[in-house]
Amino acid sequence: MKKLWIYIRNGIFKENPVLILMIGLCSVLAVSVSVQNAIGMGLAFTFVMVFSNLFVSLLRKFTPHDIRIPIFIVVIGTFTTIVDLVISAYFPELYKALGIFIPLIVVNCIIIGRAEAFAYKHSVMESIADGIGISIGYIWAIVALGAIREFLGSGTLLNTNIFQNFQPAKVFVMPPGAFWGIGLLIGILKWVDSKIRR
């Protein structure tokens, strides 16, 4: 039980996929223009991450080493398509906002990376724990970045105005702002980390 907790915690800080491992950045940088989009993307990602880890782990005894990658891709692709269809049916607004980035979860390197590096070698429970940890790490990173960019770029948070006379810097909702924002987050995390270690 304690081991599972360690796996979950690992994904949140020590092996945070976005801020420490720095993989799967494409969708993070592109979608984080607002908190709402970030939450939607985070939840879609979580679903695919947890279920792909679960099934890759479940099938690991049955998957020959030589053809493991095609099997991972099929598993991940299946869950991505399910998310894609469900969001477009029940949350059409969110679907419009996230656009191409939902189908692109299929090539998100965090998911296939965890399948290969973790789920293929660990038990089902451990893989689920890892999936949850990585997903929480992903969600907090993308939501934090979304909050920075939405607040500085549009002057709002979750589409509500914070200050009356605030002139937003539009550059923050454009691509350069994404890089500045993520640089800032990584910097803060490293700084906090060095303080804790000392």
Next chain:
Amino acid sequence: MKQILRYGLILFLVCSISAGVLAFTYENTQRVIESNRKKEKERILKEIIPEATDFKKVENPPKSDSNLVKITEVYIAYKGNEKTGTVWEVTSKGYSSDILMIIGTNKEGKISHITILSQQETPGLGTEIVKDSFLNQFIGRDTPNLEVKKNVTPVSGATISSSAIVRAVNEVLKHKNF
């Protein structure tokens, strides 16, 4: 040889299970997606010409002269038996996406309504075209002579996105008596 067959079989099994699951999801969501789309369209048509009681789809919508603009659907609104306006669904090539918009013209052939349904222009710049402050200047126009910076004020920093809308409105006005 045996190895290949075994791998093939395993892949086949995994893929067929996946195909089955996806077919099931597709069947169940497609109905909702379809009805969402239909409801959304009805709601929009009603919003554009509220007094209309019935909408008839035009089988062969007129072709636009510009290859950047496409008139995809045209509906004629009727109030009883009388024609009260036309609703146009038009796509126009913007800066980074196809801008899908819906334009209403009234009995007199003037633009009475314009809404952007979907676009993926540059956030913060091109996306400003969906705002009423930009779109309202098209209301009441009836001649296809619109031009950016001449008689239309573009969104600052988004001339290409603004021109895409202008082009689409011009096309609609050119073909209003098709």
